[in-house]
Amino acid sequence: MYCATMARTKDPKVRSLLIEKAAQMLRARQPVTLRTLVAGTGVSTMAVYTYFGGMDGLWRAVRQEGFTRLAARLDAVPTSEDPVRDLAALGAAYLSNAMAHPDLYRVMFDAGFDLEDPSAADETLHCLVHTIDRAKTAGRFHGEVDPPELATQSWAIGHGLASLAVTGPLTHQALVHGVPMLTALFISAGDDPAQCRRSVELGWQPPSPS
Amino acid sequence: MYCATMARTKDPKVRSLLIEKAAQMLRARQPVTLRTLVAGTGVSTMAVYTYFGGMDGLWRAVRQEGFTRLAARLDAVPTSEDPVRDLAALGAAYLSNAMAHPDLYRVMFDAGFDLEDPSAADETLHCLVHTIDRAKTAGRFHGEVDPPELATQSWAIGHGLASLAVTGPLTHQALVHGVPMLTALFISAGDDPAQCRRSVELGWQPPSPS
DNA sequence: CACAATACATAACACTGCTATGGATTCATA
DNA sequence: TATGAATCCATAGCAGTGTTATGTATTGTG
Structure with a gap:
């Protein structure tokens, strides 16, 4: 039976401070270890256990943070x-995010989607699904297109390129493969080839003030 | 100056034995650690250092073995x-291999392509490039297709799906996304849509004795 | 046969994440 | 208000990690 009385409440600042520092050390390519993580923060190693239950919990929280930022x-x-x-x-934003935080992106995808909130994947796909819906109602995609399915396929393209570029043999500039690949996918979903090419190229580069 | 005299020659059997056992433990989801790796083999922990220079070298060799098997x-x-x-x-063979040895596949792609023979990636792409060349000379793809480029894009599709299925939220059955995705890509390369669909579906399932 | 260079078993080292312990702090209640 | 219980968390120690020093056995070469 759970007793609701609490004598002391966890400080959420400490929690986010540790997650933030872990992400920062990840970015600086410093080895993130229990002791190096808490060094300089004033808190002790035990804090990691009261807040995350251990290093596994910390990494889970860092992954969650990665998906939240994405x-x-x-x-x-x-x-x-x-x-x-x-x-x-x-x-393009997906790949840009992955290349801006390559180590965080790598952490997000190892240890098999062990997240605090497993619906994070759905959240990531949500805006994709929504935009595909818009494309359907606009008549750009034909009726048999299943939005979640096409969203998954788009994600697979983005993740495949990001993963091969972050941890593989592809260079950063190889990300332009996204243009012909997404174009091919959207044409197969029913879009007009010429119009599709124009749209994808427009959307690929950052929104210019035209 | 390097002296060529050698008093004792390394036994290549020990080397492959350790790689084999590491892959086997990986498959059995047992934690692969220096001491658990050599336990029962008769050799001592130092063998890992004389043969691989350390655990990093062992993982490098395991990755190499993964690409060789692929x-x-x-x-x-x-x-x-x-x-x-x-x-x-x-x-289909690429994905089948990844799903048959998911942990080995995961190891292959972390630590950033640190391989003994860095040309392993090219080797992996070679048969893809060769087959794309055949498709070009057969008139299935139009002339502007750059075989290495299209091979990279096919690889990105395969790796994206494999990675999301091995370590992500996709289930094994989601690999059938490969059919529409490859079809879309090859149609964009110039193949006739109906013929392409038939060819991809034929090639996707294991060669039936027709 | 002696020598030198390699292979490798043993043991100790620095480091990892983790846990047992106890003191400090804070809220709920009598 | 004062007591008590529950929580946070700093300290210290533990098992396990990869690595390195040391010494010994083994083998090809002069």
């Missing part, structure tokens, strides 16, 4: 009146 | 008179 980045992609262009912009 | 598996894919069908068969 979702925020995708949500920040502006919406135009061309849904296919917006789809390409989402793909 | 290349062998791709080379074993039978060649038909339909190059597009063969391309799909290569993709």
Whole structure:
């Protein structure tokens, strides 16, 4: 039986401070270990256990943070009146995020999606699905297109390129493969080839003030 | 100055034995550690250092072994008179290999392609490039197709799906996404849509004794 | 046959994440 | 308000990690 009385409440600042520092050390390519993590923060190694239950819990929280940031980045992609262009912009933002935080991206995808909130994957796909819906109602995609399915396929393209570029043999500039690959996928979903090419190329580069 | 005299020669059996055991423990989901690796083999922990220079070297060798097995598996894919069908068969073999040895596949792609022979990636792509060449000369793809480029894109599709299925939220059955994705890519390379669909579906499933 | 260079078993080292312990702090209740 | 219980967390120690020093056995070469 769980007793609700609490004598002391965890400080959420410490929690986010540790996650933040872990992400920062990851970015600086410093080895993130229990002792190096708490060094300089004033808190002790035990804090990691009261807040996360151990290093596994910390990494789980860091992964969650990675997906949260990714979702925020995708949500920040502006919406135009061309849904296919917006789809390409989402793909470009996905890859841009992965290349900006390569080590965080790598951490997000090892240890098999062991997240605090397992619906993070759905969240990531949500704006993709929504934009595909818009493309359908706009008549760009034909009726048999299943939005979650096409979103998954777009994700697989983005993740495949990001993964091969972050941890593999592809260079950063190889990410432009995203343009022909997404174009091919969207054409197969029913979009007009010429229009699709234009939309994807427009959405791929950052929104220019035209 | 290097002296060529040697008093005792390394036994290559020990080397492959350790790699084999590491792969086997990986498959059994047992933690592969220096001491558990040598336990029962008769050799001591120092053997890992004389043969691989340390655990990093061992993992490097394991990754190399993974790519070698992958290349062998791709080379074993039978060649038909339909190059597009063969391309799909290569993709299916790639995913099949990843799902048969998920932990080995994961090891292959972390630590950033730190391999003994860095040309392993090219080897993996070689049969893809060769088959794409065949498709070009057969008139299935138009002339502007750059074989290495299209091979990279096919690889990105395969790796994206494999990675999301091995370590991500995709289930094993989600690998059928490979069919529409490869079809879309090959159609964009110039193949006839209806013929392409037939070829990819034929190549996707294991070669039936027709 | 002697010598030198390699292979490798043993043991100790620094480091990892983790846990047992106890003191400090804070809220709920009498 | 004062007591008590529950929580946070700093300290210290533990088992396990990869690595390195040391010494011994083994083998090809002069």
